[in-house]
Amino acid sequence: MIAAGLVDIQKIDSTIHIDVKYATKDNFMGQVLYKNYPKVYLQKVVAERLSKAQKALQEIDPTLTLLVFDGTRPRSVQQAMWDALDTIPFSERVKFVSNPANGSIHNYGCAVDLTIANKFSKNPLDMGAGYDDLRKIAYPRHEDRFLKSGALTEVQVQNRKLLRQVMRAGGFWVIQTEWWHFNAFSRKKAKELFEIIE
Ligand SMILES: C[C@@H](N)C(=O)N[C@H](C)C(=O)O
Numbered sequence: 001m002i003a004a005g006l007v008d009i010q011k012i013d014s015t016i017h018i019d020v021k022y023a024t025k026d027n028f029m030g031q032v033l034y035k036n037y038p039k040v041y042l043q044k045v046v047a048e049r050l051s052k053a054q055k056a057l058q059e060i061d062p063t064l065t066l067l068v069f070d071g072t073r074p075r076s077v078q079q080a081m082w083d084a085l086d087t088i089p090f091s092e093r094v095k096f097v098s099n100p101a102n103g104s105i106h107n108y109g110c111a112v113d114l115t116i117a118n119k120f121s122k123n124p125l126d127m128g129a130g131y132d133d134l135r136k137i138a139y140p141r142h143e144d145r146f147l148k149s150g151a152l153t154e155v156q157v158q159n160r161k162l163l164r165q166v167m168r169a170g171g172f173w174v175i176q177t178e179w180w181h182f183n184a185f186s187r188k189k190a191k192e193l194f195e196i197i198e
Pocket residue numbers: 081094095096097098104105106113132178181
């Protein structure tokens with residue numbers, strides 16, 4: 001990763017917390033996908049944006065921290081994820097895992113999966129659905145509907161909004177089908193600026 005010009009985000013901002021789920025079996029695949037790097041790597045400009053988001057969060061509440069699950073993801077891992085979900089129809093699958101043929105923005109080191117946690121206890125805030133939850137309750141685009149039905153609480157929606165607010169301050173935007181996934185560049189721009197990590 002370092003050889004590819006990526007940076008360890010904790011070298012850019014040591015206050016950011018990480019919990020690299022794909023380096024453990026505690027993920028939707030139930031397998032260790034990152035055997036050699038229990039760290040989060042990003043393009044330097046993206047890591048600097050994340051540090052800006054962390055500062056925005058801590059200005060609002062100094063007891064909170066960003067807790068990062070994933071950053072750069074090699075395309076070989078993207079392919080393994082894609083293949084593992086081959087029973088899901090294509091049009092549904094792309095909402096959860098980007099097609100490796102096009103490349104995920106994670107494959108360029110320009111996307112991040114994360115939540116907010118208490119910086120002392122490390123307990124994540126309640127987002128109403130877990131990381132990599134495939135259900136529609138995880139979709140930002142359906143929050144209003146789930147709030148109305150009572151499936152999401154005000155607090156859960158506020159927690160998601162806080163995450164979006166601070167990430168926006170850093171220069172990221174959420175995708176409409178995963179509350180935890182944020183892009184720093186479009187796929188087109190990432191492709192112009194960086195090489196894919198195979
Ligand atoms: C698999 C999930 N954590 C994720 O990052 N999905 C996005 C859409 C991706 O694969 O690019």
